[in-house]
Amino acid sequence: MNFDPHHLVIAPVLIPLIAGALMLFFDDRERRLKTTIALLSSLSLFAVAILLLRRVHIGNDAVALVYLLGNWPAPISINLVADRLSALMLVLTAILAIPALVFAVERWAKAGPHFHSLFQFLLVGLNGAFLTGDLFNLFVFFEVMLAASYGLVLHGSGSARVKSGLHYIAVNLVASLIFLIGIALVFGATGSLNMAEIALRAATLEGFAEPALHVGLAMLSLAFLVKAGMWPLGFWLVPAYSAAAAPVAATFAMLSKVGIYALLRLALLVPASGEAFGAMLIFIGGSVTLVFASIGVLASQSMQRASAYFVLMSSGTLLATFGISEPGSTAGALFYLISSTLAVSALFMVVELIEREQDAAADVLAVTMEAYGETGAEDEDDDEIGEMMPGALAILGIGFVLLALVLIGLPPLSGFLAKFAILNAVIGPPSVDISGGGTMRVILATLLIVSGLTALIALARMGIRTFWAPVEAFAPRVTIVETAPILFLLAVLVALALQAGLVMDVVTATAGDLHDAERYLDAVLGAERVPPFAEESQ
Amino acid sequence: MELLIALAIGTLTGSGVWLLLRPRTYQVVIGLALLSYAVNLFIFSMGRLRVNAPPVLDGSMPVDPAAYTDPLPQALVLTAIVIGFATTALFLVVLIVSRGLTGTDHVDGRESDR
Numbered sequence: 001m002n003f004d005p006h007h008l009v010i011a012p013v014l015i016p017l018i019a020g021a022l023m024l025f026f027d028d029r030e031r032r033l034k035t036t037i038a039l040l041s042s043l044s045l046f047a048v049a050i051l052l053l054r055r056v057h058i059g060n061d062a063v064a065l066v067y068l069l070g071n072w073p074a075p076i077s078i079n080l081v082a083d084r085l086s087a088l089m090l091v092l093t094a095i096l097a098i099p100a101l102v103f104a105v106e107r108w109a110k111a112g113p114h115f116h117s118l119f120q121f122l123l124v125g126l127n128g129a130f131l132t133g134d135l136f137n138l139f140v141f142f143e144v145m146l147a148a149s150y151g152l153v154l155h156g157s158g159s160a161r162v163k164s165g166l167h168y169i170a171v172n173l174v175a176s177l178i179f180l181i182g183i184a185l186v187f188g189a190t191g192s193l194n195m196a197e198i199a200l201r202a203a204t205l206e207g208f209a210e211p212a213l214h215v216g217l218a219m220l221s222l223a224f225l226v227k228a229g230m231w232p233l234g235f236w237l238v239p240a241y242s243a244a245a246a247p248v249a250a251t252f253a254m255l256s257k258v259g260i261y262a263l264l265r266l267a268l269l270v271p272a273s274g275e276a277f278g279a280m281l282i283f284i285g286g287s288v289t290l291v292f293a294s295i296g297v298l299a300s301q302s303m304q305r306a307s308a309y310f311v312l313m314s315s316g317t318l319l320a321t322f323g324i325s326e327p328g329s330t331a332g333a334l335f336y337l338i339s340s341t342l343a344v345s346a347l348f349m350v351v352e353l354i355e356r357e358q359d360a361a362a363d364v365l366a367v368t369m370e371a372y373g374e375t376g377a378e379d380e381d382d383d384e385i386g387e388m389m390p391g392a393l394a395i396l397g398i399g400f401v402l403l404a405l406v407l408i409g410l411p412p413l414s415g416f417l418a419k420f421a422i423l424n425a426v427i428g429p430p431s432v433d434i435s436g437g438g439t440m441r442v443i444l445a446t447l448l449i450v451s452g453l454t455a456l457i458a459l460a461r462m463g464i465r466t467f468w469a470p471v472e473a474f475a476p477r478v479t480i481v482e483t484a485p486i487l488f489l490l491a492v493l494v495a496l497a498l499q500a501g502l503v504m505d506v507v508t509a510t511a512g513d514l515h516d517a518e519r520y521l522d523a524v525l526g527a528e529r530v531p532p533f534a535e536e537s538q
Numbered sequence: 539m540e541l542l543i544a545l546a547i548g549t550l551t552g553s554g555v556w557l558l559l560r561p562r563t564y565q566v567v568i569g570l571a572l573l574s575y576a577v578n579l580f581i582f583s584m585g586r587l588r589v590n591a592p593p594v595l596d597g598s599m600p601v602d603p604a605a606y607t608d609p610l611p612q613a614l615v616l617t618a619i620v621i622g623f624a625t626t627a628l629f630l631v632v633l634i635v636s637r638g639l640t641g642t643d644h645v646d647g648r649e650s651d652r
Contacts, residue, residue: 136614143621150628159639163647166563166636169629170645173570174558176625180577180618187611188584 006530008055009067009082011048012090012127015041020120028113035105038116042101045123046094053087057506064520066133066527074527075197081133081524084510085334089130089261092338095492096254096345097123099485103349104247106481111156111245118155122148122251129258133524135183135193135220138262142179142227146172149255152248153240164239171226171236179223185216196524199269199517217270217277224266227259228315231289238296241308246352249304250345253311257341260318268325268514283323283440289316290447294454303351303462307344310407313451314340320444321422328425331511335503336418339496343406343415346489350399353392353478353486354466392478397467399486404459406493409452414496419448421504543583550576561650563633563643567626574622578615585611 019041023034056065064083068074082090101119109115125145132138150172154165187193189212190201202213222233229237237256241249267277293313300306317340321333406415426441496503513519550572557569585608593609595601633643640647 136617140617140621143625147625147628150625150632154632154635157635159647162632162636162639166632166645166647169625169632170558170566170570173625173629174573176621177570177573177577181580183614184577184581184584184611187581187614188586193610 006065006067008048008052009065009080009131010069012045012052012131013080013124015045015048016120016123016127020117020124023117023120024114031109034116035101035109038101038120039098041120042094042097042123045127046091046098049087049090049094052082053084053091053506056082056084056087057509064523066524068527068529071529073529074525075192075194078137079133079194079524079527080131081520082131083520083523084506084513085261085265086130088334088338088506088510089257090127092257092341093123093126093130093254096251096341099349099488100247100250100345102488103250103482103485104245106479108156108245108247114151115155118148118151119251122152122255124148126254126258130261133195135186135195135198139176139179139183142258143176145255145258146176149252152251153244155248156245158243160243164236164243167236168240175223175226178219178226182216182219182221182223185212185219187216189213189216194524195266195269196521199521200525202270213270214277217266220266221263221278221282224259224263225285225319228256228263228319229259229289229312230285230315230319231292232285234289234312234315237312238305238308241311241348242302242304246348249307249348253314253341253345253348256311256315257318257337260315260322260337263319264322264330264514267322269517269520279323279325281323282319283444286316286319286321286323287443287447289313290320290451292316294451297458298454300458303355303466304348306458306462307347307351310340310344310347310455313407313455314344317422317448317451320447321426324426324440324444325515326425327508327511327515329422330514331504331508332418332421332423332425334507334510335414335421335500338503338507339406339414339418339493342489342493342496343403346399346486346493347403347407349482349486349489350396350403353396353482354400392483393467395483395487396478397463399490400459400463400467402490402493404456404463408455408459409448410456412497414493414500417497417500417504419452423448539587539589543579543587547576547579547583550579561644561646563636563645566645567629567633570629571622571626574618574626578618578622581611581615581618585609 019037023037026033028034052065064081064086066074067080067082068077069079070077072078097119101116104115104119122145125141125143125148128141129138129145132141150165150169153168154161183193186198189205189209190198192198192201205213226233228234241252244252263282267279267282270277289312293309293316296309297306297313300309314337318333318337321329321336402413405411405413409415409419423445427445554569554571554573554576557565557572560566560569588607591605591607593607593612595606636647637643642649644650
């Protein structure tokens with residue numbers, strides 16, 4: 001690193017903000033220009049994210065890069081903090097943003113005004129939420145992200161989108177209000193909005209302030225859990241995600257992870273004792289979400305709904321695993337987070353390409369026929385025998401199978417490695433002698449395996465119905481631009497499996513940081529101001 | 539004054555939640571607005587209630603922090619009002635679109651069967 005990386009920390013917020021604002025100046029007909037700007041922005045985001053991750057992961061001396069806005073001294077200044085977890089989430093966001101954008105270029109970007117700008121603002125919100133070290137700024141970035149997502153969920157219009165969009169917006173507005181109440185309570189109790197300072201002061205609270213802080217944290221967690229889609233709070237998620245346009249839904253897979261990120265950050269930081277805040281409740285909620293999502297996946301008649309339930313399944317698994325609250329299981333969960341987000345995102349795109357050719361009614365019919373044991377439509381395929389399988393169908397089929405392997409957690413792909421890492425940490429040899437929470441461990445392991453089984457059944461049924469015995473013969477008309485993002489995500493997933501050792505190193509170090517709040521506090525509160533005029537060197 | 543503020547917040551929250559659970563979209567919007575007023579007052583009160591104390595420092599004389607009220611919650615309320623205003627405006631647009639597409643102002647896009 002031969003340049004001052006200091007301002008690099010704020011770049012993930014500024015780049016999409018500038019790109020998004022810039023694109024507002026151009027008419028929507030200047031498609032090529034807008035696509036170029038959006039792609040350039042996403043690519044440079046990816047580069048910046050990788051640089052940040054390298055910087056915080058390889059340079060062992062610094063756990064976190066802290067950017068003091070306005071160069072105010074440490075606890076007073078509004079800060080941005082890039083530690084391993086933030087950098088990891090930034091990289092994941094950028095990896096998802098690029099294919100989603102490319103996928104949208106062919107079709108969805110034309111379906112309504114300002115798609116690219118909204119998409120960039122969504123990235124501003126996401127990146128900002130991952131980077132900020134300040135509770136109120138977390139709220140502001142949440143709102144930026146949500147405002148953009150309100151626009152995107154309605155993108156393409158249609159009554160299904162408007163209806164589920166209405167519910168989505170109403171639920172999230174209420175969640176934002178709860179978020180504000182939580183912030184106010186935490187501020188009232190500790191007198192600070194800086195997450196590190198809150199954590200520091202939380203240890204010395206007395207009298208009324210301590211319960212007030214805990215109520216505040218519970219309110220905040222509630223808002224995050226609405227975003228993550230935990231069971232009693234997540235009924236809005238499936239209709240909204242399955243109605244949204246595919247590239248939007250693919251990015252929204254990341255949106256639900258923001259809630260999980262914020263919860264993880266705050267729950268492990270504030271009590272500062274290694275045990276997460278409300279770990280038991282998070283575990284129970286996660287487990288129920290997992291059960292709910294498993295049933296939902298089986299019950300879904302359309303593939304888009306099933307994909308949305310996979311988002312919930314991913315959330316449930318993550319929450320339940322974080323409830324165990326120890327470095328090993330958290331590391332496994334982070335690996336699972338990366339792998340499942342990529343897979344669900346790609347699944348939304350594959351499903352869109354498949355379903356484009358079929359109408360929803362045919363799907364319902366197919367499931368109903370299965371239920372009654374009828375296997376219709378076999379004769380119709382006679383004239384197709386001996387014909388070459390069209391290329392697009394083969395690619396979609398292979399893509400679907402690979403994604404299924406990841407989502408179910410079968411070897412050799414990353415889904416298996418992730419689940420294995422979690423199981424190994426939860427019930428593996430080193431932790432057997434750890435007393436306490438034995439029941440939780442067994443429940444989690446059982447649920448993980450059972451949810452894998454239900455995913456297997458659901459995906460096998462989907463695959464057979466679509467690729468082996470379609471109700472109507474279909475040949476998807478798919479362009480290269482739309483296939484490329486799926487292939488890209490598949491390649492990333494394969495790379496994730498091949499380079500599992502490297503990724504495991506990163507997530508283990510990340511989990512180590514998370515469970516050792518002291519390191520974060522030292523880095524953030526000990527952040528030094530930039531000497532005057534030092535930044536002129538750029 | 540504490541009692542007055544608490545009652546005001548309570549009344550606003552109660553009405554807001556009740557309206558939020560009503561089946562008409564317009565009632566939901568008004569409910570959200572009332573709730574956001576309640577939340578704003580709540581944030582404000584979290585800076586502790588003071589009378590006759592300015593939030594903005596006067597730099598011309600030595601500063602005694604005890605003579606001032608906490609300015610931070612007031613800044614937060616300002617931000618929260620702006621964001622709440624914007625999202626409510628957006629929600630109104632969606633409400634109108636939904637009315638236009640479905641022909642009803644029911645939140646589910648169709649009248650309940652009762």
